Amino acid sequence: MDCSRRRLLAGVAGGGLASLAGCAGDRAADETAFTIGLASDPTDTSRYDNWGGMAPYWTRVIEPLVWGTDDMQPKPWLATDWTATDDTTWVFDLRKGVPFHNGEELTADDVVHTFEENILTERGDFVYGWLHLEPGSVTKIDDYTVEFETTDPFPGFPGTIAHNMIDIQHPDADRRAGKIIGTGPFTLEEVRRGQHIRVERFADYWGGDPTPTALTFRAAEDETTRTDLLESGEVDLIYNPSKGRLPALRESDDVRVDAQQSAGAISAWINIHREPTDDVDLRRALNHAISQEELVRTVLEGVGEPARGPISPVIDWVDEDELPTYERDQDAAREFVDRSAYDGEELTCLVSADMDDGRTISQVLESQFDEIGVDVAIELLENASVKDRTDRGEFHLQVGSTGSNSPGADYIMWENFHTMGVDNKDLYEAEGTGLYNLGGEVDDLIETGYQSYDPAAKRDAYVEAQRRIMDAAVVVPLFYQEYVVAADAAVEGLELHPIERFAEWRDLTRTA
Amino acid sequence: MIAALDTIVTGLRRRYRAVRTSRALAAFFANPLNVAGLAIVVTLSIAAVLGPVAAPYDPASQDLANRLQPPTLAHPMGTDQLGRDVFSRLLYGARLSFGIAVAVTAIRLVLGTAIGLLAGYAGGWVDEFLMRLVDIQLAFPGLVLALVVAGILGPSLRNVMLALAVVGWASYARLVRGSVLSTKEREFVKAARLMGVSRIRIAVRHLLPNVVGPVIVLATMNLGTVILGTAGLSFIGLGAQPPTPEWGTMLSAGRHHLRGAWWLANAPGAAIMLTVFGFNLLGDGLRDVLDPNHDTTLEKPT
């Protein structure tokens, strides 16, 4: 992509499009380089997930100690093994012979430095609550052994640090200077803000030589633009092409379309502490008004699974079959409405403008609620406004999602449904309310699940909590998310993972 | 302000009388483009008024089974991604677009004219102050200010109207002030001063009627601009809330289907363009008739 400014002049002087047309085709020169169109801007420094001008997600420049399996379990990565020596102490054994991009070997010192300096200090105090760690709680035992002291019993610790943002870096790295030194299969070569990030193959990668020589991650936030980029051949692979274009892409011989269920789920979340949605009958009515199946089949073009609960069953402590179901039944729904205290007032439904398909989904909801006599007004707002409104509890419904970027997904239960979770805590403390918290036994069940080292006990507690949540119709589940990857038919070797951001590019190849 | 409006109206009425009997009307109708502009605007106005009655479907009623249907007799412009009738939505949208355009233009016109008149006539520091306000408004690129305003007030059509009104008055103020300044120097205004005519009367009787023509021309053109502006803000996501059938929102939503269901984006696109085109044609025509400085209809024989 080396159309310099000088060519601008040449182009203008020549006056022809011919010289310009060449630029689009430059990519083909290198058969082992790939361009990937991302739905988020990997260079966006205004986001929390940016590190030194680069999103650690997707780019595979820096790596965490733990990775995730396809069924959302922690899997050894830079650490080969870990054990809980007591309720709050974890000991991790490091992989030997892992070289950093600068050639030095990864040791316990680097891990301690990364956690103490980068993660616990620079990322700010919000990580304390997330990782249940505080500064000074990471210590080196020997060159290849590190000990972590959590603030309270935290069985989900290994799964939680299996996260792209909990990456290990060399002490010489300087994110302010954009100098990133990791252990990943790729090295950071170029950041063009607002446009793309380019990485190149790291020949000494501990996991074997990656096939691609270079990867370019392009920002393509608009789904139509993203799809156009793929169709015009400017990128080789995109995530989540425009739904409207899916049928055509699926039929095309030039494009391969793969789908993978993710850990995400979309629901209409109901503010159960505000009139009139504090009435369980009204909430049940709303549940009966919707046909998840139809939604997925039509406006979603078959991408996603009709949902019965608020959390994706990809996560091991979710069991759909245990949940009460609300078939679409308009008569039943109207009956519930009649029984409820609802008397025709307009309910607000918040939707984030950034949400893919949020606009269409909310309109389908609006229309179907309208059919059972419930008046809903959609407010399509940008994220900040949505946050502002939900913080103050000034809404009835919100189309929102749950999901996890690490195998440790416990926080979904805690933050959303526990009275002391972030969504509910402020309003609870201020007014004794909250948003989606049923309180009482549900809180207890969530606490039990959260603190349980026994997978079966955890699962039982969480499933019971979810059953009660659905029984009280706290959400209108819509669908479990799938993500779609559309790629040039010649591109092969992409391994899809339930966590989209765990994508492995190491084996990407192009067939002749 | 009421007095000013009244003057505009009576000025218009008198103007109309003059126009009706004058050669200007004939000149207006002699140009087929002017007639085309008038025809487009009249047709669309009728559509806007009668649209909801004439529309074959409820613009919000969904039919997911029949989504993305190409144009047929039942759906002359096809259906959208939720199975709604695009033609009906366009008709309802016409009312919205026209309503917003008229309301915004009216606010701009009254505000701008009042400020321009005051600045031009009062002169001195009042003029200086008001003109700096105008400069400030102009120094904000219109859409950017509208964006900030609408972004702050939250997205809704009402806020879009407010934002567009706030950013558009300056051109009227400039125009009116300019006309007032040049009219003020004309001898009939001096004569009126010397005859002891009061300042307010001079402003309302002598200055205002002589700036009405260009203002009306500007307003006509502006109706088109406002429609484009509304569509632009809706495009960015600050405009109408779904499922409101606003043209810009429809276009923006339809763009995802531009390859498969071409009618979705192109129908509202064409509607916007046609409307703005109509207003521009009409504005051009009116300029020939109402704006004496652009007298293109008559040749000077000697």
Add this chain to the structure above:
Amino acid sequence: MTAQPPNSALLSVENLHTRFRTSEGPVHAVEGVSVTVDEGEIVGLVGESGSGKSVTARSIVGLQDPGEIVRGSIHLDGVAVTDATDRQLRRLRGDTVSMVFQDPTETLNPVFDIGEQIAESLKVHDQLDSQSLLEYLHVPPFSSRSEWREYRERAIELMAQVGIANPEDRVDAYPHELSGGLRQRAGMAIALASDPDLLIADEPTTALDVTTQAQLLERLRRRNAQRGTAILLITHDLGVVADICDRVVVMYAGEVMETGPTDRILEAPRHPYTKALLECLPQRVDRGSRLPTIEGSVPEPTGDRTGCSFAPRCDRATDACRDGEIPTVDLGDARGTVTCGESSALESHAARSGTATSDGAPESGSATTGSAPGGGPDRSTAPLVELEGVSRRYSLANGPIERLLGTDDTLRAVDDVDLEIRAGETLALVGESGCGKSTLASLLTGLETPTTGTVRIDGTPVGTAADRDAETLADVGVVFQDPRSSLNPRLTVERAIGEPLRSNGWDRSRRRERVQELLERVGLADRHATSYPHELSGGQVQRVAIARAIALDPSVVVLDEPVSALDASVQSRLLNVLADLQADLDLAYLFISHDLTVVEHIADRVAVMYLGELMEVGPADRVFDCPTHPYTRALLEAIPSLDPGGSTGTSLEGDRPSPVDPPGGCVFRNRCPMAEPKCAETDPDQRQFGPVRAKCHIVRE
């Protein structure tokens, strides 16, 4: 018909018809005009506005667009202009014929300096057929710098030839930096750059002051004498014609009425129109008496015409004149031709007993001479208006820094003027444009405030219009120069005239009555009450303005160039109206004009201004017959005389200095033919010379 073979004359126009298409049908601007110009001849093309003289001129050089020549032929130096290709036309323009246009402020391109515009003309003449756009745009590789420099050198010579002083300095000047006279000279330089055989000058001096006009006419005459350049001079001013033309062609409504040698036309006009035109000139009528007028107005040039176009206004017209074919009679003996069907009208007699209707007896006018009803310069009564030591200065420093630096550039528009107007008299204020006449009027009316000095009306000092009470405001009426601009185009005549009444609290019915009365007074029909200004002719609009000015029974009316924008025939009627009103209503007039012939006719007393100062004030008789101040004398001498072959006197040399930087001592000294060293040293005082007050060192009693 001038039965000359088309090729013998330098220019021969035969039966030219030029037409304009408008949305209301075709306008026939020129209807069968035939004109010839021989080599070395100066021909005057005379007519009132709308007579088609300019269109004729433009047709000759092929610039009639957007009009079109529908019939007739034009031969220039043997080339048929109407059939000429673009290239031939360019050749003619670059070689044979040049044109000087009317308004020097509009005919020069404002964005190029004078040198460039003249040099361009020279270059075109030299290299007629190789004109490359890039070369003329001075795009470096295509355009030779040294060549252009040479042309600029030649432009400087040419500028000197047309009488531009210091051409080396002015060659880089932009048009707006030059005075009107200099601009017109530059226009002439452009025209003469191609050393043309024929120079067409379209009203070349109309927009200029009388002294400048005299200088320019002199240049034209000299050019003709020295290089034998033939000139076709288009003008409405018969004085100019008398001054330099060999032959005259009189046009009316697109047709030629009469042609002939200048002497013959002026002394023995044959056509009723020519006669009437000559008669209504103020300088041909006794001072103060009524002016003969031509009733009616120029016909609309649309639609088909039959008969003589002057017939509706001609008191000798017969039915044959209205319908028939009008013959062109050759008077023989090189005395020219007349296009008139009524032989009785053609009898040659003295112009004085002409056909124009002399409405009203001459004695009503002559009664106003000398001692006007109100007493004229009767020194016993207190003056109505007094200006005492009045000055008006404009500061040119308008920015904070200049003010800070104390740059005190001021423009002295009016400087220390003492003047009084008595009831019932007409005081005329004369001077060249920009001398401060209008500012002085504004000081009186209150549109401006004096920087120093006092204005008294009826003995009471008054301030600006805003500060004056209703009665004082009502006491002063105003009529402005441009009748179109002085009436609000959106108000009907009735409303316009009624406006001062309304602001004085008259009710509707009283207003209506009064408006009717006023319309009658100024000679407008009742039906005009509901008309808009654009539906009226220039003369009618000015009558409305006059009616409005006298609506509140003022005692003094300020008339700021009230007739300058009007044609001679309209002008004379309006002057009569003013005289009648004065006689009936005992009005005092402050009559501002640059046209000395009009002033001579109407004024009781005259005040001559130069650079903001009063040079001479005195009774009209005395000032005109025996001017005291050298400047007054120069002004009078510059007026082109209607007597053929009459002396044109010496024209005033040089240009008027800028009022920002007037000469020290006497402001007139650098142009004064009589200046002495002491004029430069001290500013003369106002001195009384009999009935006259003048500001001069030199003049002796």
Add this chain to the structure above:
Amino acid sequence: MIGYDYLASRLATSLAVTFGVSVVTYGLIFLTPGDPAEIILSQQLDRQPSAAEIEAFRAEHGLNDPVPVQYLNWLTDVFRGDLGTSYYSDMPVSTLIIEVVPFTLELALAAMLVALVISIPAGVVSAVNRGSPIDHASQLGALLGVSMPNFWLAYLLILLFPLTLGVLPVAGAGSVGHLVLPAITLGSGMAAVVTRLVRSSMLEVLDEAYVDTARAKGLRERIVVYKHALRNALVPVVTILGLQLGTLLNGAVVVEIIFQRPGLGSLLVDAVFERNYPVVQAVTLVTAIVFVATNLLVDLTYRYLDPRVQLGGETA
């Protein structure tokens, strides 16, 4: 003698205007409901911030002072060349702006180029052949150009060029190829406006007497039109070009979003949506300064184009 005073007063008013713009933006921002600290932090952290975090944020960004004090602090910082720090990253706002300005600048210039290349010949030809089919076609084209929503045009262009014909890139920035479609999108509307203006201005000028003077010299019509008439006709066009800069920036917002270009427009839109007030404030300020400076420049250009305009004189 000319100029200094005029320049000084123009600079003073320009400063006043810029100051006014900043006051208005600041005012608007503080009318916005919600505590920016809380909103930003929860956005940034993807969870609810703690009270301590909010307090720290407020302290760091000086949000605890009264609004006028905040404004004054901001203003003094600006005079020191410090435009503040982004709420989201600790990047100085000036860095963010400097990074994107070249993109907007190249887009604006390219659009201007497109506009001028189309509009000046079209306007001149139209005026010279007034009433001819060429004139009607160009007038109609111009009107359609003015009437077309630019985002629609953008999609149609993308559909036509990269997707159907396979030339030019869909989106992105950095090469000439990337500039073509955005520049056409942005420039076409402006071209339409300028064509109309050039035409009417030319018509007016062609009626002027000095054009006849030039013809009467025997100059070729081409030289008369392109030297004598066009130069005069461009005078009003230049003013509009200055004012059109505003329109360009408006359009840039939309164009930058569609074509996924970095630039002032997309920076501002993101900042508005994210409530990144220091960025909003700085971008509006920079935009205003650019606009005011351009128009000042236009005024000065006047003197070159039209020598009648004295710098000290009225330019209105």
